[in-house]
Structures are given as structure tokens and as C-alpha cells.
Amino acid sequence: MQQIFNFIFKNSNRILFLLLLGISLALTIQSHSFHRSKIISSANFLSGGVYERVNNLHEYLNLKTQNEALALENAKLKSLLFNRKDTTVVKKLDSLKGVKPEDIVVSKVIHNSYNVYENYLTLNSGEIDGVKPDMGVINDLGIVGIIENTSPKYSTVISILNKRTQINAKIKKSNHFGSLNWNGKSTGYVQLTDLPRLALIKIGDTIVTGGQSVIFPENINIGTIAKIYRDKQTNFYTLDVRLFNDMTNLGHVYIIKRKDREEIINLEKREKDE
Amino acid sequence: MNSTLLVNIFRFILLLAIQIIIFNNMNFLGYISPFPYILFIILYPVNGNKSGLVAASFLLGIIMDLFSNSGGTHATACLVLAYFRPSIFKFAFGLSYEYQTIKLNDVLTPQRFSFILLSVVIHHFTLFLLEAFQLSFILDTLITTLLSTVFTIIICIIIIYLIKPNKR
Secondary structure: HHHHHHHHHHHHHHHHHHHHHHHHHHHHHHHOOOOOOOOOOOOOHHHHHHHHHHHHHHHHHHHHHHHHHHHHHEEEEHHHOOOOOOOOHHHOOOOOEOOOOOEEEEEEEEEEEOOOEEEEEOOOOOHHHHOOOOOOOOOOOEEEEEEEEOOOEEEEEEEEEEEEOOOEEEEEEOOOOEEEEEOOOOOOHHHHEEEOOOOOOOOOEEEEEEOOOOOOOOEEEEEEEEEEEEEEOOOEEEEEEEOOOOOOOOOEEEEEOOOOOHHHHHHHHHHOOO | HHHHHHHHHHHHHHHHHHHOOHHHHHEEOOOOOOOOHHHHHHHOOOOOOOOHHHHHHHHHHHHHHHHHHOOOOHHHHHHHHHHHHHHHHHHOOOHHHHOOOOOOOOOHHHHHHHHHHHHHHHHHHHHHHHHOOOOOHHHHHHHHHHHHHHHHHHHHHHHHHHHHOOOO
């Protein structure tokens, strides 16, 4: 017994090191391997609060560009409103529930990272505003990411510039779909893989979100085709997609709440169980 | 003793704050960012409590992880640096390490520089290796390590010269 204690006292430094190394390595490996299981995330009182303060200061510096972006978006919406084909037909609301299938929460990016392989954003709205994990995040130009973790006042978003994102996307004109992911190289481009060779594509075609996703509504802009790679072995294309969004400069974003999401998931689960 | 403890606590908070508020937003060429917060580990007293340093480094790293959504990569890198610090001392300063008369907060000599260089390289390599977490990215990892090391060292030396205690 004495010897055991002696051993522990003698090597206390090494034992402490190994113990803490085990903890931190476990956290690292866990954060790389599982979806939405991060214990250490910036959606919490401390870092959310600090980022919000810093962002408040920083915001004043680009008020002008933010205003310009908002004015542009307003103009776009106005033109949509004025140029409706038949102004007498108003799209019907879902009269049973009395609500639209999609609802939108306005939020602000208070922290943005884009220089590592797994990038996350922090937003200043959380569970109090009804934000839940796996909701889609967009802005007026295109998609931004998917909500990963939430706290009462803040939430983290897994950016499209993240090796672990997989989003269903399609060619706008032909409905052929593939999955969107990032190879970690450039912040302006993402990759669309598993697109069937049957699809007729050319450089400059628009890529939008596909209808298979329960996170994003259909037809939200992503980007345009910049480069086409033909894989000799498989029957699939890999495309470089140039993003409409500048992911390094994000201000206000919209979080999409889909009312029928749980219904679809439950239905698909029932299908699988049978 | 008490004043060194206070100085270290102050340094811990100050370095973390400037790292998070200023240096985390610095992205030179898009992907090179400096990490001068490891100055806390580098400047920790030579004859200080070793277990204290290991524990404090873990705390330092985990707070960085909390702010940058990086799982446990900063914590691991800081721990590795803190644990191997005595060996780096022995390598850089040779025999005089045994007498424990080294002061890092002073004019830059080749020994001091080699100590800082080795520390930064070890920390950054561990950090970027765990961040990529894929061997196919090893070349990118090495390049990022190299460039960020240069950047971090320049800022570290500037900070050391700025906070150097006045002798007169």
C-alpha cells in the first residue's frame, strides 16, 4: 500500500498529464466522429455573451454595407411582389392549422470561422426563440448551414464550409440531384458529388437545394458550376460549385422552421420499422 | 511567491482575452492565424509547480476550445507543450537549466529564441494535426504549421518586448 502511494506521489505530474491528455483526446476524437454530440461548443452563456459584446462593437464598422445589402434585398422582394403573374390569386394558407408550412426566425451571426476544416458559426438566437437543432440557416444570397447545438440564448451552426456537412442539392433546370460537401480548400467553393452522368450540365448552371432534404425548402440558391470533373471509374460527376454567398462576411441570417419536418421524419421512421 | 501567482493569473486572463478578441479574427491569406496565448505556458516560471502548469494549460486550452468550437484540439496541444517544456528547456539551455537561473522575459538570445521556436512548433503541429484529423491532409498541415509558427513567433517576441519588466 505504501509503495502504491509512493508511486503515485513520485509520478503525480505524469499521472495528471496522462489523465488530462486522455480527456482532451477523447473530446477531440468525439468531436470529429459523431454528428451533433459536441460537449464543448460556443453555444453557451460565457462565449456567446463575449462574442455578442465584441460583435456589437464590430457591427458599427459595417453598418453601411449591411444597409446596402438590405436595400438590395428589399428591391428584389418588391420586384417579385409587383411582377406576380396574377395578382388576384393569393396562395392559400394551410387552413387546417392556420399557419404556413415554413416559418422564419431572423438572427445575427456573432462569430464566424472559416479558416479550419470544420467551421462553425455562432448566432444570437436560441431555444427561447424556438430554434432547435437541424434547422436550416440561409441568408438572402443562399444557404449558410445547419443548426447544430442550442442554448437558451445562442446557437451554433455547422457551416457549409465544414468537412462533415452533407446537403442534398440539385441542378436547377433538370432536377438531377447529388450531395453537397466541402473539401477544405477554398472558402468560395464547395463540391457537389454523386451527380449522375445522365445529367446535362455546363459551366455556369445554377445549383439549388433539393427536395429530398427535410432541413431546407426546395429551390434555395447555393451557387453556380465552376468546374466539372468526370470520374472514369464511376458513373458520377464531381462539380466545383462557386457559392453565391461570401462565407467570410455574414451579417443577418434567417433560420427556417419547417412545420412538417417532424411529420416527415416520423413517417419515414415508421416505414423503416415495418 | 504570492506575487508570481497573481502575475500568472493576470497573464492567463489577459492573453486569453486578446487571443479571443483580436488574434482569432486575424486570418492572414485566409488560413494563417497566430496563437500568442501560448506565451502563458512559455513564460511560466522555470521553477514553478509542474503539476500546476499542466492543469493550468489544460484549462487554458479548454477555454480556447469553448470559444472556437474545436472539440479538444487546443487543450491537447497545450497539454503536450506544458508536459514537454522541461525537456525543451534542457535542450535549448543545456547545463544552465540545472541552476534554474533562466529568465525568459529578457533580451533575445539564441537560446531563448530556440526555446520559443521549439515550443511554438510543438504546439502548432499538434494543434493542426488534430484539427485536420486525416493523414491525407498532412502536407497542408505541415505548411500551415510552418507559416503560422512564423506569424506566432513574431507576435510573441513583440509581446515579450512590450511587457518586459523595467529594471531601472
